[in-house]
Amino acid sequence: MIAAVSGTAQHVGLDRVVVDVHGVGLLVHTPPAVAAGCRTGARVELATSMVVREDSMTLYGFAAPGERDTFELVQTVSGVGPRVALAILSVLSPEELASAVAGADIATLTKVPGIGKKGAERITLELRDKLPQVPGAGAAAGPAVAAGPWQDQVAEALVGLGYSAKQSADAVAKIADEHGGEDVSSALRAALQVLAR
Known part of the structure; x- marks a missing residue:
């Protein structure tokens, strides 16, 4: 099985990264915070787990x-x-x-x-x-992301997790004042706490 992948990020989506490994593009599904920490054209190293089903082979990637x-x-x-x-x-x-x-x-x-x-x-x-x-459970959850359109990333991540667009937008609006967007992962967690109330 494939336990780790390292290469160049060809494409970065909301919850997936295509990693170019010596000319082969591997689609790796990730938590939104991990994908948010990747940049197209930058080097990526992910710990991976391969799930094999009768009709598919799916690769999941993590920061640690x-x-x-x-x-x-x-x-x-x-x-x-x-x-x-x-x-x-x-x-x-x-x-x-x-x-x-x-x-x-x-x-x-x-x-x-x-x-x-x-x-x-x-x-x-x-x-x-x-x-x-679990070994390494205390490892960092993912790389920090530079300030930018973090609101869009968090809203998209919430929609991807099953919340409606309106719920997602409202949650992002509530945390916008106290969150500078320096870390999409922490913003996502804060938004989820708002939605859980």
Whole structure:
């Protein structure tokens, strides 16, 4: 399996990056914060996980091996596939997830689109003894992004996570005054906290 990818970013989307590896363009699905930290033409290094299905092979990429390991571990929970696992890591860092699971914090887990109360309870039950041992879980969540059109990036990320355009725009408007946009990842988390209220 492909455990890591490094090369030049050919294309950067909202939640995906095409990485040119010696002339081969690999499509890598990522959390929005990871994609936001990549720049077209710049060098990219991602820890990856390959999900093989009967009709597809999909590559998922993360800023650190601890995120990738958490992504793979979360999928051992019944009913959690790659899409939900990616949504979890788009909303929570590995440390926040481990903390929520250890404290049986259902409210935090249900902030993730696609996870209801029963799903959150199942995650806390099945991962309770596994998450704290994930190596590299304390690694940085992703590179910071220069100030710019961060509002658009955050709004697009929220829509990608399942919120409506109006909900996304309202949440971004509420955090705009206190957030300088120096880090899209922290802005996204702040917007998600607004939506969870």
